[in-house]
Amino acid sequence: MMTSNSLVYLIALPLAGAVILLLSGRRSDKWGHLLATALSASSFFVGLYQLSLMLDRTNEERPITQKLFEWISVGTFKIDAGLLLDQLSICFVLLITGVGTLIHIYSISYMSHDPDRRRFFAFLNLFIASMLLLVLGDSYLNLYVGWEGVGLASYLLIGFWNQKPAYATASKKAFVMNRIGDMGLSFAIMIAFATMGTVSFTGVKAAAEQTSTAALTGIGIMLLVAATGKSAQFPLQAWLGDAMAGPTPVSALIHAATMVTAGVYLITRSNFIFDAAPTAQLLVVIVGAITLMFGALIGTAKDDIKKALAASTMSQIGYMILGAGLGPVGYAFAIMHLLTHGFFKAGMFLGAGSVMHGMNDEVNMRKYGALRKFMPITFITFGLGYLAILGVPPFAGFYSKDMIIETAFNAGGIKGIILGTVTLLGAGITAFYMTRVMILTFTGTSRWDEEAHPHESPWLMWLPMAILAVGSVTSGYLLSSGDALVNWLSPLFEDHGEHEELLSPIIVSTLALTMVAIGIAFAFIKYSLNEVDEVAPSDVSIFTKIARQDLMQDRFNEAVFMRPGQVLTEVLVKTDEVVIDGAVRGVGRAALGSGASLRGIQSGFVRSYAMLILIGAVALVAAIWVVVQ
Amino acid sequence: MNAANYLYLSALLFTIGAVGVVVRRNAIVVFMCVELMLNAANLSFVTFSRINGDLNGQVIAFFTMVVAACEVVVGLAIIVTIYRSRRSASVDDASLLKR
């Protein structure tokens, strides 16, 4: 494999930005955001440069590595701080730095009134650096550093306005649930080291063939746990909705386009493990299928525009995970959907941010309406993203999502039929809730608060939205024309030959579009033809109520983990005080007590002392009496 | 005449002396009881001297008497001193060891 010494700049540039901005304090308030944006952009250009170099090389020579220094070396546990840039990671590098830079630009204006804007940019840079480390690390442990680094950045950014207790709680929740996932990653690394003696990607890949299926299944399941944490998949999905507490650019970058897709990256990167562990792979598919329905159902009931989009993100990542779980045929499509989703979902989030910007930070869609006329650019960019997510040809989602649906149907047997049906249903529901968002926000009559004066956002904000919209329109075609992405990535994945086709692409597309049309029709009937209440109606079906509460996920977590955990904690605290420390203090008290009671003998009266002597003498004589026979 | 009879008497006198030390409160009486115990011991020594047929026991008894005399002298001096400061010859009143 070729080595390079310029990979480190990808990470070092944004990391330097974070460090400079955090250490310089208020001195850099004036220019900090510009520096951060410039560094993020330069990292993007380094990525483009690397891509151009990579395109010049043959398939086999494309991956390049860089060893920075020896990080940990104990016995056989040798981890270098090493970077690996291959066909897979370059996709992510460009997505992260590209979308990241756009969001930096957007934030300059979006955050211009916030006194802590410098800190915000520092965190954004920290996030970019961590995310790049995540995708560039050449071993699972290096990935782990980035993995937790993005968790930290996400925590800091969700809690950016942590003076509000609810936001602070949301950030804590995100971090803790992520940590549960991280624990899975730790387990995976431990099992890998114990069974294969290495944790580098190349090493594990080489050893995977000789490793027992049981161990690989263990690693696979643990990697899946890690992925569910970071990517907000079932059953660790509950944090994503609350994560919307962060500023909207954060939701766009971290909780839509990049960080939450890290799970997909992890599974795709570990393809050699999942390919050899069918059970783990099946679990991946199941998790993806459950989550895509889960997210979609939540999305139908949310009135908060950001939470609706968050539910949609969860659902779309479910698609990706499902795709990645389908094996070699699915990896490329999962990545493709990841990239197109990066564009359209980021664009839509930025649009949502733009709407909020114009509506005094109102997030309730029931208080929107008829914004089309006041925010034409936002409407158009958001609309393009909408068409993309629905999968309307020729927009981006059409290429990526339909491929996943098709692959799902072709997975074979009853599994294929179930998965295909689920993905199709998901597409229909997606169409329903996204149309609902569109109608409630941009059409119909205005239901604004009195103070609201909707207006279009400044160019610094709409420019990134426009660029992303272009991406939403074209990326699908570009990536799939001539199977560009599939071929690009194919050296990384083992090809197991073509599956038999259950349904032809045409039929799948037709079915999908039909479902989408039905979804749109439902939404149109319900929200466009009928009046929309300004306050969410309470006389709704039990299903709507459950969906509004995120399908009871928080209630479940509280009832099953949090409350018993709190009770356990309190019981243990009491136990420690009463039983363990009680025993310690009991020893002390026993000593004191026996002293106090024996002190009674020391009455101070000479005669009682004499009495004791007499008793002693009696005892002595008695002893003689017994002993001397 | 069985010499052991003296030993029985000695044991009884000693016991009475011991009880006296414990139950009487007047320091002088307590002292007399101590003397009684010493004398009881002396009686035993003398008896053993007779039983064993040598004079060692008598010599020991003689020493005991000397020591007892010393003890009485010092003890009574102490009683006088205590009496002078506390106006009481009751051993119960000298209970400062308690605190």
Added chain:
Amino acid sequence: MMWLTLLMVLPLAGSVVIVSLPKANEKLTKQVALATTLIVMGVTIAMAVGFERDNVELQFVEKYAWIPSFGINYALGIDGLALVLILMSTILAPVVVLASWNEAHGGRWSVKTFYILILVLETMMIGVFAATDLFLFYVIFEAMLIPVYFLIGGYGTGERSAAAVKFLIYSLFGGLLMLASIIALYVMSGAQGGHTFDLAALSNLEMSSTTQNFLFLGFFIAFAIKAPLWPLHTWLPDAAESATPGTSVLLLGVLDKVGTFGMIRYCLSLFPEASKTFTPAILVLAVISIIYGAILAIGQRDLKRLIAFTSISHFGFITMGIFAMTSQSQSGATLYMFNHGFSTAALFLVGGWMISRRGSSTIADFGGLQRVTPVMAWMFFLAGMSSLALPGLSSFVSEFLVLVGTFTRYPIHAIIATFGIVLAALYILIPVQKALHGPTTPGNENLSDLNLREKIAIAPVIAIIVVLGFYPSPLLKVINPAASHVIAQFGFSDPEPNLNSGDK
């Protein structure tokens, strides 16, 4: 050159200078103390430069007859393990002196006394890690209690006397058990070629397994009390709650390390067979400590107690690493000792500043500090991140090494212990949220941010935490030979990777 003796004499000399200073001139006293500790740190670093990393034998050896009639020597010598711990102690000492500049004023005795105690303690801290004569070790081990007792009882807060007495009696109890074992070893050495207290000679003693088990327990209980292992931990929260932050740093950061250090240096090398016998039980205790300490930390309302319980959890990791007996876990445990010293120091010092500013150590009394005192809040956050072993900070390297090393031999233990990292997130983030986030609550509006002295004090600690997170190699290169030497002595080797293991 007598490096180690020099190291031990320097703080004593400093304390003698302080004794001769006028009582009224407190500033001069502090300056002399700071200068002394800085000189000691410098000398230690100079010594460390001359340390031969790959030499597993003891280095800088000194040996003089002390009480020849009993075969007692003044014998010093260090390996990589001891060097790392001495380095940690001597780096922490100036930090503590500088950070606790005003701590001594609320004390029962003078400021002078406070610094004399600290300097005397520093001498003991160096001596306890350097001693290679069992008797010398025991003497210093027990003598260390004296300055700490007075530091807690004389300069602490709250129920300081009770906490100091509890600490003292608890430690003395363990010390006495150890003394009994030491005497037994001494007596047995007499029957096998001459009375001696020399560690190397004693490790070759032959004894029956029953004897070995009992003697091992004598040592181990003493060390398990020092490095509080569940269920012998209850003195620590009380002591930490009452002690001044500076004292707590030395107590948890350095003194408690004597426990884990002793497990490696004495329990393993003197009683290899008994160590093997008790390993399963000790590992269970260690795992309980990890989880129990973490859960109790979550349930604490007092900041200092919370930090104390996090340390109990961390000591669980260290103990687990020591007894898992793989090179990763052993090196990780040693590195953990070093890192824990600094991350706990950071937590206690920043926590202490927060507490002294607010006048309360109840977490609920704080709120929204991030807006009022950003630098202090960030320092606390960083220290917390180090405590929860965030990758990129030093604790991660050691914690992960311990877990990975343990997993290769005892997967179940490692798996349960790993749950500790989720609990760690909770016990750090809950106080962070309550104290730093949220709206600024009444009573916190006018707190002042860190001043220059405090920033200078905390900066090296944070720097070490961050730098060692990314580049632990220099330390690992010192630790690795010593750690693998211990394992080799013990007759263990790392488990080979088993491709066919069906373990999940």
Added chain:
Amino acid sequence: MSDLALQVGQTASPEATLFWILAPLTFLAALGMLLVKKAVHSAILMAFVMVALAIFYIAQGAPFLGIVQIVVYTGAVMMLFLFILMLVGVDSSDSLTETIRGLRPIAIMAALGFGGLMVSLLARATLGRTAVGVEAANADGNVQGIAQLLFSTFVWPFEVVSALLITAALGAMVLAHHHRIQERPTQRQLSIERFRGESLANAAGLPAPGVFARHNAVDVPALLPDGTASVASVNASLKARGDVLDPSQFELSSIDTRVEEEK
């Protein structure tokens, strides 16, 4: 029991007669010491026990000890006791009510146990032993025999004991010596105290004890002109001892106070 009766019958020698008469008396006297209230009575009974013991010594061939017993104990020691008794109040009687709860029953139990055990031990130990007798040892005379031992075998203890005796004598002197805490007030100081003190009430001296013409003992307080008793008139140590009599019985009001005129 039958053994005892047999022994009694067999030891009907003069010594036995002496023993069986004197021993019960001695025992009763010792018991009496415990039971009588007044210390002086105890002392008398003690003296009796000692004399009886002296007789036993002589009867057992220890005439020297017997004489010493009478001279030293009954003569010197007991006199010392009585002396001290005089000092602290010869009349003062002990209350025999026990103040330390539970002491007396325990003491009696312990005493019974001790006595019983000793007696039964003796009964077991002396079975089958006959006394050798000191006639042979006393061949050159008892005093000479003891002197022989005392100045040969026991010369070192003898010297030590003599040192002890001297030390004790010195100790007694030191203890009994009244150590003044303050300087003894001079006549002049007392005078100044009396006339320049807070009141002049006692300027003319304290009232003398005794009720005029009725009782003049030192333990009866004087009556003041208004008929009340003057506490100041009785010696302080008598008051501390509780030996102050009630003066009311000697008041004139209780007797015929009519003045009969005589021609």
